[in-house]
Amino acid sequence: MTSPSHGLEKHLVLLFALVALLLAGCGGAAEKRHSMAPNDSRMMAQSSATGRVDRESDEMADAPAPPAEAAPAPGRNELGAPPPPPPAPPKQEKKGEPNKEQPKAADGGDQAPHETAMLIYTARVTMAVYQVEQGLVAVEKIAKENGGYLAMKHDREIVIRIPRNRFEPALAQIDKIGDVLHRDIQAQDVTDEFVDTEIRIKNARAMQTRLKVLLEKANVKEALEIEKEMRRVTEEIELLEGKLKLLKDKIAFSTITVAFEARGSTIQATRIKLPFPWLSQLGLPTLLRLSEDR
Amino acid sequence: MKRHLSFILRAVVATSLALGTAACGKPFDVKTAPGMVALENQRDFDWRATTPEGVVVGVRVVEDEKRGDIPFWTQAVTLQLRDVSGYALLESAEVASADGTKGRLLKFGHDEDGKPYVYWVSIYLAQDRLFLVEAGGPKDLFERARPNIEWTMKSIHVRCNGFLAPVLSSHTCNRW
Numbered sequence: 001m002t003s004p005s006h007g008l009e010k011h012l013v014l015l016f017a018l019v020a021l022l023l024a025g026c027g028g029a030a031e032k033r034h035s036m037a038p039n040d041s042r043m044m045a046q047s048s049a050t051g052r053v054d055r056e057s058d059e060m061a062d063a064p065a066p067p068a069e070a071a072p073a074p075g076r077n078e079l080g081a082p083p084p085p086p087p088a089p090p091k092q093e094k095k096g097e098p099n100k101e102q103p104k105a106a107d108g109g110d111q112a113p114h115e116t117a118m119l120i121y122t123a124r125v126t127m128a129v130y131q132v133e134q135g136l137v138a139v140e141k142i143a144k145e146n147g148g149y150l151a152m153k154h155d156r157e158i159v160i161r162i163p164r165n166r167f168e169p170a171l172a173q174i175d176k177i178g179d180v181l182h183r184d185i186q187a188q189d190v191t192d193e194f195v196d197t198e199i200r201i202k203n204a205r206a207m208q209t210r211l212k213v214l215l216e217k218a219n220v221k222e223a224l225e226i227e228k229e230m231r232r233v234t235e236e237i238e239l240l241e242g243k244l245k246l247l248k249d250k251i252a253f254s255t256i257t258v259a260f261e262a263r264g265s266t267i268q269a270t271r272i273k274l275p276f277p278w279l280s281q282l283g284l285p286t287l288l289r290l291s292e293d294r
Numbered sequence: 295m296k297r298h299l300s301f302i303l304r305a306v307v308a309t310s311l312a313l314g315t316a317a318c319g320k321p322f323d324v325k326t327a328p329g330m331v332a333l334e335n336q337r338d339f340d341w342r343a344t345t346p347e348g349v350v351v352g353v354r355v356v357e358d359e360k361r362g363d364i365p366f367w368t369q370a371v372t373l374q375l376r377d378v379s380g381y382a383l384l385e386s387a388e389v390a391s392a393d394g395t396k397g398r399l400l401k402f403g404h405d406e407d408g409k410p411y412v413y414w415v416s417i418y419l420a421q422d423r424l425f426l427v428e429a430g431g432p433k434d435l436f437e438r439a440r441p442n443i444e445w446t447m448k449s450i451h452v453r454c455n456g457f458l459a460p461v462l463s464s465h466t467c468n469r470w
Contacts, residue, residue, distance in 0.1 A: 128382030130403035131410045179382035179403075260405075262380025278356050279374045283381070284406060284413050286338050287350050287430045 118191045118247070121167050121254035125174055126182040132156055132260045138177040139258045146170045148253065156260045161253040174258060181262075194247055201240045208233050321421055323392075324353055325449035327442035343446065349431030349439045351446045356424040367417050367424060368398045375402055381413060393453040395420050403433070412436040414443075420452040 127135060136158050140150050143160035146169065152159040162170045171185075208230065215226045320340050326332045330343040330351070342352040362370070368386070375381040381402040389399040397418035404411050413430040427450055429443045430436070436443065 128376060128403070129380040129405045130382035130384075132405050132408070179376070179384070181377060181380070260380075262378060274370060276356075276370070278354065279370060280378075281338060282371060282374060282415065282426070282428070283379055284404060284411055284430045287342075287352050287413070287428050288348065290333065290342075290344060290348070290350065 117189050118194045118251050120188040120190055120247075120250045121164065122186050122188070122256075123167075123171055123254070124182075124184045124257045124259065125171070125180055126184075127177075127258060127260050128179040128181055129156070129260045129262060130178065135178050135258070135260060139174060142170055142173045142177075143256075146173075151255065157257065159255060159257045161255055164252055164254055167254040167256075170256060174256065178260075190247055190251070194244070194251075197240055197244045197247065201237060201244065204233050204237045204240065208237065320353075321355060321423060321452075322353060322425060323449075323451040324427075325446065327446040327449075329439070329442050330446065345431075345435070345439045345442070347431070347435045347439070349429070349435050349443065351427070351429045351443055353450065354426040354428065356426065358422065362419075362424075364396070364398050364417060364419055367419070368400065371415060371417065371426075372400060375400075375413075375415075380404065389416055389448075391418055391425075391450045391452050392448060393451045395452050397425075399447075409433075414447070416447055416450075418450070418452045423452075425450070425452045 132155075136153060139158045139160060140153070143150055143162060146162050146166035148160050148162035148166065148170070150158070151161050160170075171183075174180075175183075211226050211230045211233065215223055215230070218226055322340070324341055326343045330345050332341065332343045336342050336352075338354070339352040340355045342350060344350045372383060372386075376383050381404045383400065384403050385399075385401040387399050387401075389397050391397060395418050397416050399414060399416045402413045402415070404413060410433040411430060412433050414428065416425075416427040418425040418427070427447050429447060431439070
Protein backbone atom coordinates (compact mmCIF):
# COMPACT_ATOMS: atom_id res chain seq x y z
CA MET A 1 0.00 0.00 0.00
CA THR A 2 1.32 3.42 -0.90
CA SER A 3 1.30 6.40 1.44
CA PRO A 4 -0.52 9.62 0.37
CA SER A 5 2.79 11.54 0.31
CA HIS A 6 4.24 8.94 -1.98
CA GLY A 7 1.22 9.33 -4.28
CA LEU A 8 1.70 13.07 -4.33
CA GLU A 9 5.36 12.61 -5.16
CA LYS A 10 4.36 10.38 -8.07
CA HIS A 11 1.95 12.98 -9.36
CA LEU A 12 4.60 15.67 -9.10
CA VAL A 13 7.07 13.56 -11.04
CA LEU A 14 4.49 12.98 -13.73
CA LEU A 15 3.72 16.69 -13.86
CA PHE A 16 7.42 17.56 -14.17
CA ALA A 17 7.82 14.97 -16.89
CA LEU A 18 4.87 16.43 -18.78
CA VAL A 19 6.21 19.98 -18.46
CA ALA A 20 9.67 18.84 -19.54
CA LEU A 21 8.18 17.13 -22.59
CA LEU A 22 6.21 20.24 -23.48
CA LEU A 23 9.26 22.43 -23.10
CA ALA A 24 11.34 20.02 -25.14
CA GLY A 25 8.66 20.06 -27.82
CA CYS A 26 8.63 23.84 -27.90
CA GLY A 27 12.41 24.00 -28.10
CA GLY A 28 12.45 21.48 -30.89
CA ALA A 29 9.88 23.41 -32.82
CA ALA A 30 11.82 26.58 -32.29
CA GLU A 31 15.00 24.94 -33.42
CA LYS A 32 13.20 23.54 -36.43
CA ARG A 33 12.00 26.99 -37.37
CA HIS A 34 15.49 28.32 -36.84
CA SER A 35 17.03 25.73 -39.10
CA MET A 36 14.49 26.43 -41.82
CA ALA A 37 15.58 30.01 -42.17
CA PRO A 38 19.07 29.34 -43.60
CA ASN A 39 17.52 26.91 -46.05
CA ASP A 40 15.12 29.55 -47.21
CA SER A 41 17.78 32.18 -47.34
CA ARG A 42 20.06 29.81 -49.21
CA MET A 43 17.35 29.19 -51.75
CA MET A 44 16.70 32.85 -52.03
CA ALA A 45 20.38 33.57 -52.28
CA GLN A 46 20.80 31.01 -54.99
CA SER A 47 17.89 32.25 -57.01
CA SER A 48 18.96 35.79 -56.55
CA ALA A 49 22.50 34.94 -57.49
CA THR A 50 21.29 33.07 -60.56
CA GLY A 51 19.21 36.04 -61.50
CA ARG A 52 22.16 38.32 -61.08
CA VAL A 53 24.40 36.13 -63.19
CA ASP A 54 21.81 35.95 -65.92
CA ARG A 55 21.21 39.63 -65.79
CA GLU A 56 24.78 40.74 -65.46
CA SER A 57 26.57 38.00 -67.36
CA ASP A 58 27.78 40.45 -69.92
CA GLU A 59 28.61 43.24 -67.55
CA MET A 60 30.42 41.05 -65.03
CA ALA A 61 32.49 39.13 -67.55
CA ASP A 62 35.72 40.36 -66.10
CA ALA A 63 34.63 40.19 -62.46
CA PRO A 64 36.60 37.77 -60.17
CA ALA A 65 35.20 34.22 -60.14
CA PRO A 66 33.30 33.12 -57.02
CA PRO A 67 35.37 31.04 -54.52
CA ALA A 68 35.25 27.21 -54.87
CA GLU A 69 32.67 25.46 -52.72
CA ALA A 70 34.95 22.72 -51.38
CA ALA A 71 35.78 24.23 -48.00
CA PRO A 72 33.15 26.07 -46.07
CA ALA A 73 34.18 29.63 -45.95
CA PRO A 74 33.86 31.65 -42.78
CA GLY A 75 30.39 32.95 -42.44
CA ARG A 76 28.85 29.98 -44.18
CA ASN A 77 26.14 28.15 -42.28
CA GLU A 78 26.21 24.52 -41.37
CA LEU A 79 24.52 23.45 -44.59
CA GLY A 80 27.26 25.00 -46.63
CA ALA A 81 25.03 27.59 -48.22
CA PRO A 82 26.88 30.81 -48.97
CA PRO A 83 25.49 33.98 -47.44
CA PRO A 84 23.52 36.09 -49.85
CA PRO A 85 25.95 38.01 -51.99
CA PRO A 86 26.16 41.74 -51.33
CA PRO A 87 24.61 43.91 -53.97
CA ALA A 88 27.03 44.68 -56.74
CA PRO A 89 28.39 48.23 -56.62
CA PRO A 90 27.21 50.45 -59.43
CA LYS A 91 29.53 50.24 -62.37
CA GLN A 92 31.70 53.36 -62.41
CA GLU A 93 32.08 55.12 -65.70
CA LYS A 94 35.56 55.97 -66.75
CA LYS A 95 36.36 59.66 -66.79
CA GLY A 96 35.85 61.22 -70.16
CA GLU A 97 33.74 58.32 -71.37
CA PRO A 98 30.49 59.55 -72.92
CA ASN A 99 27.26 58.67 -71.21
CA LYS A 100 25.99 55.53 -72.93
CA GLU A 101 22.37 56.46 -72.23
CA GLN A 102 22.62 59.63 -74.25
CA PRO A 103 21.27 59.35 -77.77
CA LYS A 104 24.15 58.95 -80.15
CA ALA A 105 22.36 61.08 -82.67
CA ALA A 106 23.08 64.06 -80.46
CA ASP A 107 26.76 64.06 -81.29
CA GLY A 108 26.32 62.99 -84.85
CA GLY A 109 28.15 59.71 -84.32
CA ASP A 110 28.72 57.27 -87.14
CA GLN A 111 26.74 54.41 -85.62
CA ALA A 112 23.62 56.33 -84.70
CA PRO A 113 22.03 57.14 -88.05
CA HIS A 114 21.11 53.57 -88.77
CA GLU A 115 19.38 53.09 -85.41
CA THR A 116 17.73 56.41 -84.56
CA ALA A 117 16.35 59.30 -86.54
CA MET A 118 18.85 62.00 -87.44
CA LEU A 119 17.11 65.25 -86.64
CA ILE A 120 18.13 68.84 -87.18
CA TYR A 121 16.44 71.13 -84.67
CA THR A 122 15.88 74.79 -85.41
CA ALA A 123 13.88 77.40 -83.53
CA ARG A 124 12.87 80.96 -84.22
CA VAL A 125 11.68 83.05 -81.31
CA THR A 126 10.04 86.41 -81.97
CA MET A 127 10.20 88.78 -79.03
CA ALA A 128 8.61 92.13 -78.37
CA VAL A 129 10.85 95.08 -79.11
CA TYR A 130 11.85 96.17 -75.62
CA GLN A 131 15.35 96.54 -74.19
CA VAL A 132 16.76 94.89 -77.28
CA GLU A 133 20.42 95.48 -76.38
CA GLN A 134 20.02 93.75 -73.04
CA GLY A 135 18.09 90.94 -74.72
CA LEU A 136 20.82 90.31 -77.30
CA VAL A 137 23.46 90.18 -74.57
CA ALA A 138 21.31 87.79 -72.53
CA VAL A 139 20.81 85.42 -75.49
CA GLU A 140 24.54 85.36 -76.20
CA LYS A 141 25.20 84.57 -72.54
CA ILE A 142 22.69 81.70 -72.65
CA ALA A 143 24.53 80.26 -75.67
CA LYS A 144 27.84 80.28 -73.83
CA GLU A 145 26.37 78.87 -70.63
CA ASN A 146 24.94 75.93 -72.55
CA GLY A 147 28.14 75.09 -74.37
CA GLY A 148 27.07 76.81 -77.58
CA TYR A 149 28.33 79.76 -79.53
CA LEU A 150 27.24 82.91 -81.32
CA ALA A 151 26.63 82.38 -85.03
CA MET A 152 25.34 85.80 -86.07
CA LYS A 153 24.25 89.08 -84.51
CA HIS A 154 22.43 92.05 -86.00
CA ASP A 155 20.72 95.10 -84.49
CA ARG A 156 17.54 93.21 -83.68
CA GLU A 157 18.38 89.61 -84.39
CA ILE A 158 20.77 87.01 -83.01
CA VAL A 159 21.52 83.44 -84.08
CA ILE A 160 23.09 81.00 -81.67
CA ARG A 161 24.15 77.34 -81.97
CA ILE A 162 23.44 75.08 -79.02
CA PRO A 163 24.42 71.45 -78.42
CA ARG A 164 21.44 69.26 -79.24
CA ASN A 165 20.98 68.03 -75.68
CA ARG A 166 20.81 71.64 -74.38
CA PHE A 167 18.24 72.80 -76.95
CA GLU A 168 15.14 72.68 -74.72
CA PRO A 169 16.80 74.13 -71.59
CA ALA A 170 18.24 76.98 -73.66
CA LEU A 171 14.83 77.73 -75.18
CA ALA A 172 13.29 77.79 -71.70
CA GLN A 173 15.96 80.28 -70.60
CA ILE A 174 15.35 82.47 -73.65
CA ASP A 175 11.61 82.55 -72.88
CA LYS A 176 12.40 84.28 -69.59
CA ILE A 177 14.35 87.21 -70.99
CA GLY A 178 11.40 88.98 -72.61
CA ASP A 179 7.85 88.89 -73.89
CA VAL A 180 7.76 86.06 -76.44
CA LEU A 181 5.29 86.88 -79.21
CA HIS A 182 5.86 83.81 -81.33
CA ARG A 183 7.87 80.59 -81.22
CA ASP A 184 8.49 78.35 -84.19
CA ILE A 185 10.31 75.03 -83.64
CA GLN A 186 11.18 72.63 -86.43
CA ALA A 187 12.72 69.16 -86.44
CA GLN A 188 13.96 68.13 -89.88
CA ASP A 189 14.54 64.41 -90.37
CA VAL A 190 17.71 63.94 -92.43
CA THR A 191 18.17 60.21 -91.81
CA ASP A 192 17.68 59.29 -95.48
CA GLU A 193 20.03 62.01 -96.69
CA PHE A 194 22.64 61.01 -94.10
CA VAL A 195 22.51 57.30 -94.94
CA ASP A 196 22.48 58.02 -98.69
CA THR A 197 25.58 60.24 -98.39
CA GLU A 198 27.38 57.60 -96.37
CA ILE A 199 26.62 54.93 -98.98
CA ARG A 200 27.73 57.19 -101.82
CA ILE A 201 31.04 57.86 -100.03
CA LYS A 202 31.54 54.14 -99.48
CA ASN A 203 30.87 53.40 -103.17
CA ALA A 204 33.14 56.20 -104.35
CA ARG A 205 35.96 54.91 -102.15
CA ALA A 206 35.49 51.42 -103.55
CA MET A 207 35.65 52.87 -107.05
CA GLN A 208 38.82 54.76 -106.08
CA THR A 209 40.43 51.52 -104.88
CA ARG A 210 39.50 49.67 -108.08
CA LEU A 211 40.89 52.50 -110.18
CA LYS A 212 44.19 52.33 -108.26
CA VAL A 213 44.43 48.62 -109.01
CA LEU A 214 43.67 49.25 -112.68
CA LEU A 215 46.22 52.05 -112.81
CA GLU A 216 49.01 49.69 -111.81
CA LYS A 217 48.31 47.47 -114.82
CA ALA A 218 47.42 50.17 -117.34
CA ASN A 219 49.51 51.46 -120.28
CA VAL A 220 50.12 55.19 -120.74
CA LYS A 221 46.95 55.95 -122.65
CA GLU A 222 44.80 54.00 -120.24
CA ALA A 223 46.61 55.54 -117.28
CA LEU A 224 45.67 59.04 -118.44
CA GLU A 225 42.02 58.05 -118.67
CA ILE A 226 42.10 56.34 -115.27
CA GLU A 227 43.77 59.34 -113.61
CA LYS A 228 41.11 61.61 -115.05
CA GLU A 229 38.44 59.37 -113.62
CA MET A 230 40.28 59.21 -110.30
CA ARG A 231 40.32 63.00 -110.06
CA ARG A 232 36.57 63.04 -110.59
CA VAL A 233 35.99 60.36 -107.96
CA THR A 234 38.29 62.11 -105.46
CA GLU A 235 36.40 65.39 -105.95
CA GLU A 236 33.13 63.57 -105.44
CA ILE A 237 34.40 62.01 -102.21
CA GLU A 238 35.53 65.41 -100.92
CA LEU A 239 32.17 66.97 -101.73
CA LEU A 240 30.26 64.14 -100.07
CA GLU A 241 32.48 64.19 -97.02
CA GLY A 242 31.93 67.92 -96.71
CA LYS A 243 28.20 67.40 -96.94
CA LEU A 244 28.32 64.67 -94.30
CA LYS A 245 30.36 66.89 -91.99
CA LEU A 246 27.85 69.70 -92.40
CA LEU A 247 24.97 67.36 -91.65
CA LYS A 248 26.73 66.06 -88.54
CA ASP A 249 27.31 69.61 -87.36
CA LYS A 250 23.70 70.59 -87.94
CA ILE A 251 22.52 67.52 -86.03
CA ALA A 252 24.94 68.02 -83.16
CA PHE A 253 24.24 71.76 -82.79
CA SER A 254 20.70 73.13 -82.94
CA THR A 255 20.16 76.62 -84.30
CA ILE A 256 18.12 79.18 -82.37
CA THR A 257 17.25 82.54 -83.89
CA VAL A 258 15.90 85.26 -81.61
CA ALA A 259 14.37 88.25 -83.37
CA PHE A 260 13.08 91.37 -81.65
CA GLU A 261 10.34 92.54 -83.94
CA ALA A 262 6.65 93.24 -84.27
CA ARG A 263 4.60 90.65 -86.06
CA GLY A 264 2.56 93.35 -87.77
CA SER A 265 2.97 92.31 -91.38
CA THR A 266 2.19 88.64 -90.73
CA ILE A 267 -0.71 89.43 -88.46
CA GLN A 268 -2.30 91.92 -90.82
CA ALA A 269 -2.44 89.26 -93.49
CA THR A 270 -3.93 86.55 -91.30
CA ARG A 271 -6.03 88.34 -88.71
CA ILE A 272 -9.33 90.10 -89.14
CA LYS A 273 -8.88 93.80 -88.48
CA LEU A 274 -11.27 95.11 -85.85
CA PRO A 275 -13.44 98.02 -87.00
CA PHE A 276 -12.19 100.40 -84.31
CA PRO A 277 -9.86 102.98 -85.85
CA TRP A 278 -8.83 104.35 -82.45
CA LEU A 279 -7.08 101.05 -81.68
CA SER A 280 -4.38 101.73 -84.24
CA GLN A 281 -3.79 105.17 -82.71
CA LEU A 282 -2.77 103.68 -79.39
CA GLY A 283 0.90 103.75 -78.54
CA LEU A 284 3.82 106.00 -77.88
CA PRO A 285 4.07 107.94 -81.17
CA THR A 286 0.61 109.54 -80.83
CA LEU A 287 0.90 110.06 -77.08
CA LEU A 288 4.31 111.71 -77.18
CA ARG A 289 3.70 113.89 -80.26
CA LEU A 290 3.09 117.18 -78.47
CA SER A 291 3.55 119.60 -81.32
CA GLU A 292 0.40 118.82 -83.29
CA ASP A 293 -2.43 120.85 -81.84
CA ARG A 294 -5.98 121.14 -82.97
CA MET B 295 -47.99 135.19 -57.42
CA LYS B 296 -48.74 131.68 -58.65
CA ARG B 297 -48.00 132.71 -62.23
CA HIS B 298 -44.70 134.24 -61.12
CA LEU B 299 -43.63 131.04 -59.34
CA SER B 300 -44.54 128.95 -62.34
CA PHE B 301 -42.54 131.24 -64.60
CA ILE B 302 -39.48 131.13 -62.33
CA LEU B 303 -39.66 127.33 -62.12
CA ARG B 304 -39.90 126.99 -65.91
CA ALA B 305 -37.02 129.42 -66.35
CA VAL B 306 -34.83 127.41 -63.95
CA VAL B 307 -35.58 124.12 -65.69
CA ALA B 308 -34.99 125.62 -69.12
CA THR B 309 -31.71 127.19 -68.03
CA SER B 310 -30.54 123.91 -66.49
CA LEU B 311 -31.36 122.01 -69.63
CA ALA B 312 -29.73 124.63 -71.82
CA LEU B 313 -26.59 124.61 -69.69
CA GLY B 314 -26.54 120.85 -69.59
CA THR B 315 -26.87 120.27 -73.30
CA ALA B 316 -24.67 123.17 -74.32
CA ALA B 317 -21.91 122.17 -71.89
CA CYS B 318 -18.68 121.83 -73.75
CA GLY B 319 -16.81 120.16 -70.90
CA LYS B 320 -15.46 116.62 -70.87
CA PRO B 321 -17.30 113.60 -69.48
CA PHE B 322 -14.59 112.92 -66.90
CA ASP B 323 -12.51 114.70 -64.35
CA VAL B 324 -8.78 114.37 -63.98
CA LYS B 325 -6.30 116.27 -61.87
CA THR B 326 -2.95 117.49 -63.09
CA ALA B 327 -0.16 116.39 -60.77
CA PRO B 328 2.38 118.92 -59.51
CA GLY B 329 5.26 119.11 -61.93
CA MET B 330 2.98 118.58 -64.91
CA VAL B 331 1.18 121.00 -67.19
CA ALA B 332 -2.13 120.32 -68.92
CA LEU B 333 -2.08 120.99 -72.64
CA GLU B 334 -4.80 122.75 -74.58
CA ASN B 335 -6.39 122.23 -77.98
CA GLN B 336 -5.76 118.56 -78.22
CA ARG B 337 -6.73 116.73 -81.37
CA ASP B 338 -6.27 113.04 -80.63
CA PHE B 339 -6.85 113.32 -76.89
CA ASP B 340 -9.57 114.73 -74.67
CA TRP B 341 -7.00 115.77 -72.16
CA ARG B 342 -3.23 115.61 -72.02
CA ALA B 343 -0.54 116.77 -69.63
CA THR B 344 3.22 116.62 -69.76
CA THR B 345 6.27 116.93 -67.55
CA PRO B 346 9.06 119.30 -68.66
CA GLU B 347 11.01 116.24 -69.86
CA GLY B 348 8.18 115.04 -72.09
CA VAL B 349 6.65 112.25 -70.05
CA VAL B 350 3.01 112.46 -71.03
CA VAL B 351 -0.35 111.43 -69.58
CA GLY B 352 -3.40 111.54 -71.85
CA VAL B 353 -7.07 110.67 -71.63
CA ARG B 354 -8.99 109.46 -74.63
CA VAL B 355 -12.77 108.97 -74.57
CA VAL B 356 -14.25 106.66 -77.15
CA GLU B 357 -17.95 107.31 -77.63
CA ASP B 358 -20.57 104.63 -78.02
CA GLU B 359 -18.32 101.73 -77.07
CA LYS B 360 -20.96 100.11 -74.91
CA ARG B 361 -20.67 96.89 -76.89
CA GLY B 362 -17.67 95.35 -75.22
CA ASP B 363 -16.74 94.72 -71.63
CA ILE B 364 -13.39 95.26 -69.92
CA PRO B 365 -11.98 91.81 -70.85
CA PHE B 366 -12.91 92.39 -74.50
CA TRP B 367 -11.21 95.79 -74.71
CA THR B 368 -8.24 94.56 -72.70
CA GLN B 369 -7.69 91.77 -75.20
CA ALA B 370 -8.23 94.07 -78.19
CA VAL B 371 -5.71 96.62 -76.88
CA THR B 372 -3.21 93.90 -75.96
CA LEU B 373 -3.40 92.27 -79.40
CA GLN B 374 -2.97 95.61 -81.12
CA LEU B 375 0.01 96.75 -79.09
CA ARG B 376 1.71 93.43 -78.48
CA ASP B 377 1.21 91.55 -81.71
CA VAL B 378 0.91 94.34 -84.23
CA SER B 379 3.14 97.05 -82.75
CA GLY B 380 5.61 94.70 -81.03
CA TYR B 381 5.20 96.16 -77.54
CA ALA B 382 6.26 93.91 -74.65
CA LEU B 383 3.47 93.30 -72.17
CA LEU B 384 5.16 93.68 -68.79
CA GLU B 385 2.19 93.60 -66.45
CA SER B 386 -1.60 93.51 -66.36
CA ALA B 387 -3.38 94.54 -63.17
CA GLU B 388 -6.82 95.53 -61.93
CA VAL B 389 -7.14 99.20 -61.06
CA ALA B 390 -9.85 101.54 -59.79
CA SER B 391 -10.52 105.14 -60.71
CA ALA B 392 -10.98 107.84 -58.08
CA ASP B 393 -14.74 107.19 -58.09
CA GLY B 394 -14.23 103.45 -57.58
CA THR B 395 -14.87 102.29 -61.14
CA LYS B 396 -12.98 99.07 -61.76
CA GLY B 397 -10.69 98.94 -64.77
CA ARG B 398 -7.58 97.28 -66.12
CA LEU B 399 -4.07 98.69 -66.30
CA LEU B 400 -1.72 97.31 -68.95
CA LYS B 401 1.97 98.10 -68.68
CA PHE B 402 4.01 97.84 -71.86
CA GLY B 403 7.61 98.42 -72.82
CA HIS B 404 8.94 99.30 -76.24
CA ASP B 405 12.19 100.49 -77.76
CA GLU B 406 12.03 103.68 -79.79
CA ASP B 407 15.20 104.53 -81.72
CA GLY B 408 17.07 101.94 -79.67
CA LYS B 409 16.02 103.47 -76.34
CA PRO B 410 13.66 101.73 -73.91
CA TYR B 411 10.31 103.45 -73.41
CA VAL B 412 7.43 102.73 -71.05
CA TYR B 413 3.77 102.87 -72.09
CA TRP B 414 0.86 102.36 -69.69
CA VAL B 415 -2.81 102.30 -70.56
CA SER B 416 -5.76 102.06 -68.17
CA ILE B 417 -9.15 101.00 -69.52
CA TYR B 418 -12.44 101.98 -67.87
CA LEU B 419 -16.02 101.57 -68.99
CA ALA B 420 -18.63 104.09 -67.80
CA GLN B 421 -21.50 106.14 -69.20
CA ASP B 422 -21.54 103.86 -72.29
CA ARG B 423 -18.11 105.18 -73.09
CA LEU B 424 -14.65 103.77 -73.08
CA PHE B 425 -12.08 105.77 -71.14
CA LEU B 426 -8.43 105.21 -72.00
CA VAL B 427 -5.85 106.78 -69.72
CA GLU B 428 -2.43 106.57 -71.34
CA ALA B 429 1.00 107.45 -69.99
CA GLY B 430 4.39 107.06 -71.56
CA GLY B 431 7.91 108.28 -71.98
CA PRO B 432 11.55 107.25 -71.96
CA LYS B 433 12.07 104.60 -69.27
CA ASP B 434 14.52 106.55 -67.12
CA LEU B 435 12.46 109.76 -67.21
CA PHE B 436 9.23 107.85 -66.69
CA GLU B 437 10.64 106.16 -63.59
CA ARG B 438 11.60 109.57 -62.22
CA ALA B 439 8.11 111.00 -62.83
CA ARG B 440 6.35 107.79 -61.86
CA PRO B 441 4.74 109.00 -58.57
CA ASN B 442 3.17 111.97 -60.39
CA ILE B 443 2.08 109.78 -63.29
CA GLU B 444 0.44 107.26 -61.00
CA TRP B 445 -1.25 110.02 -58.99
CA THR B 446 -2.69 111.60 -62.14
CA MET B 447 -3.88 108.29 -63.55
CA LYS B 448 -5.64 107.41 -60.32
CA SER B 449 -7.28 110.85 -60.01
CA ILE B 450 -9.67 110.29 -62.90
CA HIS B 451 -13.45 110.28 -62.30
CA VAL B 452 -15.33 108.46 -65.02
CA ARG B 453 -18.69 107.77 -63.40
CA CYS B 454 -21.74 109.98 -63.58
CA ASN B 455 -22.47 111.08 -60.02
CA GLY B 456 -24.50 114.26 -60.57
CA PHE B 457 -28.07 114.66 -59.32
CA LEU B 458 -29.27 115.05 -62.90
CA ALA B 459 -27.96 111.63 -63.88
CA PRO B 460 -31.13 109.65 -63.35
CA VAL B 461 -33.16 112.26 -65.19
CA LEU B 462 -30.93 113.20 -68.08
CA SER B 463 -29.10 110.98 -70.45
CA SER B 464 -25.49 110.10 -69.76
CA HIS B 465 -24.42 112.56 -72.45
CA THR B 466 -25.31 115.54 -70.36
CA CYS B 467 -24.31 114.43 -66.92
CA ASN B 468 -20.90 114.37 -65.39
CA ARG B 469 -19.56 117.24 -67.47
CA TRP B 470 -16.91 118.99 -65.46
